[in-house]
Each structure stands twice: as structure tokens, then as C-alpha cells.
Amino acid sequence: MQLDPRDRVLLQQVQDNFPLDPRPYRVLGEVLGMPEREVMGRLTGLSRRGVIKHIAPILEPGSVGIRASTLVAMRVPEERIHEVAAIVNEYDSVSHNYRRDDDYNLWFTIAAADEEELLGILEEIMRRSMIPPGDILNLPMVRRFKLDVRFRFLAEDDDDGRG
Structure with a gap:
């Protein structure tokens, strides 16, 4: 997929230096020499084209009280896959819930404050x-x-995308 130079520099900036500011797209625009509205429009377009899945922080689990995590694989009857996935999705401590083409066809992660809480969540999902x-x-x-x-969205010899 072809990306124009301004999209490339925007993606690089979002990935490497996303501003922690109440108006991050305005700050990105100031850094890149484009209006806030253009930044938002470009990111929306990149999302619609499937270039961006989402923009989110990646947190260090221990720094936010997460001390236990596990990957769970379930063998779910095909006719119940949507029902069971919906149950799993109800838990805030569950992420990355995926259907796989395998005997174990539903995979997800659980993160919790400690092992006791994690096992309680897993037991509740099982029940x-x-x-x-x-x-x-x-x-x-x-x-x-x-x-x-x-x-890398920019080659070493690319300019900063401003002109």
C-alpha cells in the first residue's frame, strides 16, 4: 500500500512520540506543520484503509498493579463459539480474545492483581x-x-514530510 510522505511522517511521529496532552492531535500538527483537523483526517483515513488498527498506550503491567497473567486456550463446540466468546468478553481483565482454526479454538489472556484473583476469574468463566x-x-x-x-515509515534519506 502506498503512503504519501505526510502520512509516513505522521505515522512515525504517532508511533515514536505521541504527545501526552489534552489535545494530542493539535500538538502533532504543530510538530509536523499541519492543522489539527488534517492530522485527525489523515489518521481517520489511515484507519479506514486498515493501516492503523487503533491508537493506545502500552502500559507496564506491574506499574498499574497487574502481578499475574495467563494465556487461556479453550476447546469450544463450534455452535457455541459466539456465545462463549461473548461471556469471555464481559470481563475487563480479559484481552486479546481470538478465534483460532484449531481444536483449541478460543484463545484469550487474563491479567489480574494477583494469582488468586486471576484463578477466580478463570473459574467463573469456566462455570x-x-x-x-x-x-x-x-x-x-x-x-x-x-x-x-x-x-520504519521513513527511509533514512526521506525528509520530514513538511514539503
Whole structure:
């Protein structure tokens, strides 16, 4: 997909230096020499084209009280996949709920303040979904690998996109 130079510089700035400000798009516009409205319009267009999935912070779990997490895989009967996914989605501590083409066809993560809270959430999901324990894999994090994935939207010889 072709991106114009101003979209490229905007994406690089959003990824690397998103401003913590009540009006972040205005600040981005000031940095990049474009009006706030243009920044918002370009980001909306990039989202509609599927270039941007969403803009969100990535938090360090321990700094916000998250001390336990796990990946859960469930073997859910095909005719119940939407029903069970809806139950799982009701929990604020659940993220990354995905359907997979596999025997274990529903995968999600749970994050909680501690192991006791995490297990309570998982047990409640099991009870409400009526998925038998033998059809659930609880895969707690043993070792954390932190990756900082960055995409390069600008080549080394590109200008700053202002002109």
C-alpha cells in the first residue's frame, strides 16, 4: 500500500512520540506543520484503509498493579463459539480474545492483581461457559520476553514530510 510522505511522517511521529496532552492531535500538527483537523483526517483515513488498527498506550503491567497473567486456550463446540466468546468478553481483565482454526479454538489472556484473583476469574468463566476443565488450557506466563516492535515509515534519506 502506498503512503504519501505526510502520512509516513505522521505515522512515525504517532508511533515514536505521541504527545501526552489534552489535545494530542493539535500538538502533532504543530510538530509536523499541519492543522489539527488534517492530522485527525489523515489518521481517520489511515484507519479506514486498515493501516492503523487503533491508537493506545502500552502500559507496564506491574506499574498499574497487574502481578499475574495467563494465556487461556479453550476447546469450544463450534455452535457455541459466539456465545462463549461473548461471556469471555464481559470481563475487563480479559484481552486479546481470538478465534483460532484449531481444536483449541478460543484463545484469550487474563491479567489480574494477583494469582488468586486471576484463578477466580478463570473459574467463573469456566462455570458460566460450562466448558469442561479438560477442554481448557491455562498457560501462565513463566518468563517474560519484552519486544519493542517499531515500524520504519521513513527511509533514512526521506525528509520530514513538511514539503
